[in-house]
Amino acid sequence: MDLIDRKYRILQAIIDDYILTALPVGSRTISRKYEQKLSSATIRNEMSDLEELGYLDSPHTSAGRIPSNKAYRLYVDQMLRPLPLSVEETEFINRCFDRRIHQVDDLSMRIAKALSSMTHYTSAVMTRTPRNEQVLSHLQLVPVADRRVLLVLVTQSGTVKQSVLELGSPVAPDELYAVSRILSSQLEGLKLSELPDALMRLSGSGSDVHEVVRAMAEQQPAESQSDIVALAIGGRSNLLSFPEYADVDKAKALLSVLETREKIVSLLDHHGEMEISVRIGPETGLEETRDCSIVTASYRLSDGRVNTIGLIGPTRMQYGKVLSVLSQVGRSLGTILDEHDGHE
Amino acid sequence: MDLIDRKYRILQAIIDDYILTALPVGSRTISRKYEQKLSSATIRNEMSDLEELGYLDSPHTSAGRIPSNKAYRLYVDQMLRPLPLSVEETEFINRCFDRRIHQVDDLSMRIAKALSSMTHYTSAVMTRTPRNEQVLSHLQLVPVADRRVLLVLVTQSGTVKQSVLELGSPVAPDELYAVSRILSSQLEGLKLSELPDALMRLSGSGSDVHEVVRAMAEQQPAESQSDIVALAIGGRSNLLSFPEYADVDKAKALLSVLETREKIVSLLDHHGEMEISVRIGPETGLEETRDCSIVTASYRLSDGRVNTIGLIGPTRMQYGKVLSVLSQVGRSLGTILDEHDGHE
DNA sequence: TGTTAGCACTCATCGTGTCTGAGTGCTAAT
DNA sequence: ATTAGCACTCAGACACGATGAGTGCTAACA
Numbered sequence: 046m047d048l049i050d051r052k053y054r055i056l057q058a059i060i061d062d063y064i065l066t067a068l069p070v071g072s073r074t075i076s077r078k079y080e081q082k083l084s085s086a087t088i089r090n091e092m093s094d095l096e097e098l099g100y101l102d103s104p105h106t107s108a109g110r111i112p113s114n115k116a117y118r119l120y121v122d123q124m125l126r127p128l129p130l131s132v133e134e135t136e137f138i139n140r141c142f143d144r145r146i147h148q149v150d151d152l153s154m155r156i157a158k159a160l161s162s163m164t165h166y167t168s169a170v171m172t173r174t175p176r177n178e179q180v181l182s183h184l185q186l187v188p189v190a191d192r193r194v195l196l197v198l199v200t201q202s203g204t205v206k207q208s209v210l211e212l213g214s215p216v217a218p219d220e221l222y223a224v225s226r227i228l229s230s231q232l233e234g235l236k237l238s239e240l241p242d243a244l245m246r247l248s249g250s251g252s253d254v255h256e257v258v259r260a261m262a263e264q265q266p267a268e269s270q271s272d273i274v275a276l277a278i279g280g281r282s283n284l285l286s287f288p289e290y291a292d293v294d295k296a297k298a299l300l301s302v303l304e305t306r307e308k309i310v311s312l313l314d315h316h317g318e319m320e321i322s323v324r325i326g327p328e329t330g331l332e333e334t335r336d337c338s339i340v341t342a343s344y345r346l347s348d349g350r351v352n353t354i355g356l357i358g359p360t361r362m363q364y365g366k367v368l369s370v371l372s373q374v375g376r377s378l379g380t381i382l383d384e385h386d387g388h389e
Numbered sequence: 390m391d392l393i394d395r396k397y398r399i400l401q402a403i404i405d406d407y408i409l410t411a412l413p414v415g416s417r418t419i420s421r422k423y424e425q426k427l428s429s430a431t432i433r434n435e436m437s438d439l440e441e442l443g444y445l446d447s448p449h450t451s452a453g454r455i456p457s458n459k460a461y462r463l464y465v466d467q468m469l470r471p472l473p474l475s476v477e478e479t480e481f482i483n484r485c486f487d488r489r490i491h492q493v494d495d496l497s498m499r500i501a502k503a504l505s506s507m508t509h510y511t512s513a514v515m516t517r518t519p520r521n522e523q524v525l526s527h528l529q530l531v532p533v534a535d536r537r538v539l540l541v542l543v544t545q546s547g548t549v550k551q552s553v554l555e556l557g558s559p560v561a562p563d564e565l566y567a568v569s570r571i572l573s574s575q576l577e578g579l580k581l582s583e584l585p586d587a588l589m590r591l592s593g594s595g596s597d598v599h600e601v602v603r604a605m606a607e608q609q610p611a612e613s614q615s616d617i618v619a620l621a622i623g624g625r626s627n628l629l630s631f632p633e634y635a636d637v638d639k640a641k642a643l644l645s646v647l648e649t650r651e652k653i654v655s656l657l658d659h660h661g662e663m664e665i666s667v668r669i670g671p672e673t674g675l676e677e678t679r680d681c682s683i684v685t686a687s688y689r690l691s692d693g694r695v696n697t698i699g700l701i702g703p704t705r706m707q708y709g710k711v712l713s714v715l716s717q718v719g720r721s722l723g724t725i726l727d728e729h730d731g732h733e
Numbered sequence: 734t735g736t737t738a739g740c741a742c743t744c745a746t747c748g749t750g751t752c753t754g755a756g757t758g759c760t761a762a763t
Numbered sequence: 764a765t766t767a768g769c770a771c772t773c774a775g776a777c778a779c780g781a782t783g784a785g786t787g788c789t790a791a792c793a
Contacts, residue, residue: 737790740787758772760769
């Protein structure tokens with residue numbers, strides 16, 4: 046269904062205006078601000094057609110029209126002119142990455158803060174480290190109590206994973222360091238997914254080693270299936286500025302979702318092929334976000350980790366800006382992380 | 390200024406009622422629900438006195454009274470009867486700790502979730518690890534790029550700290566592992582605060598070691614002053630249920646504070662001697678929280694770490710319940726962490 | 734002297750009715 | 764095909780009075 050040029054332009058004008066103001070837009074507005082050659086009556090006819098085609102909704106008889114999800118879809122897929130970032134914005138992004146990144150652990154948080162402060166939406170930064178592609182770089186046991194040991198696993202991509210082991214019998218601290226060295230040299234270089242098998246093979250060793258191996262083997266199955274997922278959320282309170290969340294209950298429902306780790310992850314995980322994905326309304330997959338849009342950018346790093354950054358806001362989102370910001374930040378982040386990765 | 394018994398009881402009734410309903414409470418309500426021996430007129434006289442004494446405010450002429458901060462202070466300090474937790478609640482808390490704590494990293498988050506789901510307020514869990522009391526247990530270098538190295542420090546209390554070093558000249562991965570071993574054996578057992586000095590002494594060693602030592606020494610000063618602070622926040626959206634935040638702007642202002650790490654830390658850090666502290670309104674110290682109350686419980690663990698758990702809500706907080714929950718959870722948490730700590 | 738009944742007064746809230754203005758759809762003229 | 768004109772709709776703003784929960788004060792009472 047091709048829309049003839051004029052309808053197309055009018056629809057675009059309506060969407061642009063509504064994104065800006067959040068107010069239903071009427072024929073007169075379009076005629077004055079966007080299509081001065083045409084009278085409001087003409088616009089009215091076109092709008093009526095557009096409504097019939099499913100691109101517009103009217104909240105009630107005598108309010109203007111608002112774009113439907115179908116309209117946003119069209120807008121994102123075909124009407125979007127890339128909005129170049131301003132010099133200030135580019136500089137802002139660069140400054141974020143420019144700084145020496147000494148604290149790895151809060152890099153995600155810094156990016157999330159930057160994303161949300163630039164766009165005024167809520168941002169998420171997720172790094173998914175697939176367990177079965179990660180190679181163990183070092184293993185360290187730290188005594189915390191008689192029968193309790195902290196196990197620290199460091200992978201070659203720099204991910205650190207801690208867990209607590211419950212030993213059947215106490216092991217002296219000095220012994221533990223010896224065990225650390227033995228296990229570390231035995232297991233280094235293996236993929237995390239190979240650990241269970243390797244542990245099986247080791248279970249015949251000296252008694253202290255055996256004890257630790259047993260404890261590791263015991264907790265391994267529970268963990269080995271799931272990837273390691275690091276998550277940072279920024280600018281939650283930004284959502285409260287939008288008139289669509291003037292109703293506190295709506296706001297609460299949405300913010301609750303943003304407190305549930307699994308839900309956020311499910312929102313960020315899209316299984317499409319695209320690097321950048323825009324999901325509108327119900328496409329987001331969750332009931333609670335049926336009138337939000339989510340834009341995500343995903344990059345697979347050379348060590349198998351997948352980095353996803355995303356923004357969530359009302360369907361009336363500034364898609365142009367959001368897309369530019371995400372792709373720019375995504376690019377910078379990909380570069381810096383892959384450099385990190387030894388393939389600079 | 391001692392309040393005679395009756396005034397005292399009436400004030401208590403007013404506070405109780407207001408905490409429950411959030412509605413200004415009138416003389417008639419008190420006379421019917423709390424002091425049936427007295428007529429509303431008598432209550433009126435007493436309330437008038439209480440207002441003059443600064444314990445009550447009236448929003449406007451004909452709208453009942455609401456407790457002032459001074460009243461809450463008195464309430465917390467003198468009127469509070471400890472509210473025992475129900476069986477279900479105690480069990481709920483136990484279940485949180487009962488579970489094998491394999492994932493150390495999300496213990497805080499689990500506690501925060503539990504606190505906020507039990508109280509319907511917003512919770513915070515903070516663990517402050519003072520750098521100068523922590524003993525290094527292991528040091529590991531992981532190559533991430535030619536001139537970039539991930540430094541992982543593990544302390545004897547099980548805290549893991551990562552940072553990225555920028556090397557002046559590239560070091561081969563194999564070399565790096567050798568350096569790891571050397572440095573680890575040299576530095577193990579030292580306090581983190583002793584690292585800078587120790588690094589000075591080591592700077593004469595082999596060239597690769599030297600390079601790493603230099604990079605560590607370079608970033609050390611920036612970090613060595615500040616403690617390592619881990620923070621988890623739970624139930625932010627709970628705040629939106631309270632009528633005091635029906636106004637989205639107020640809600641936004643408060644939620645913004647809860648997105649600023651430093652502000653949260655400043656709210657949780659109180660320098661009193663008490664294990665449990667209740668701060669009301671302006672006592673919280675931040676402009677943005679001038680009509681909130683914050684209750685915190687702090688426990689110093691035997692290895693020097695300080696654990697603080699806290700709840701934030703409107704000044705009209707259920708102090709009784711909050712205090713019981715916090716002290717119960719604090720106790721359990723202290724136990725489990727100190728057991729962790731080798732002193733089981 | 735402390736307590737209470739009674740009364741005048743205040744003021745937020747709620748429902749009602751009216752008005753206004755932005756919007757639409759339709760029809761007839763250009 | 765476009766537009767001017769007109770009747771119609773409907774949310775939002777405003778004014779108005781009624782309601783009722785509250786107060787303070789005074790005078791009577793135990």
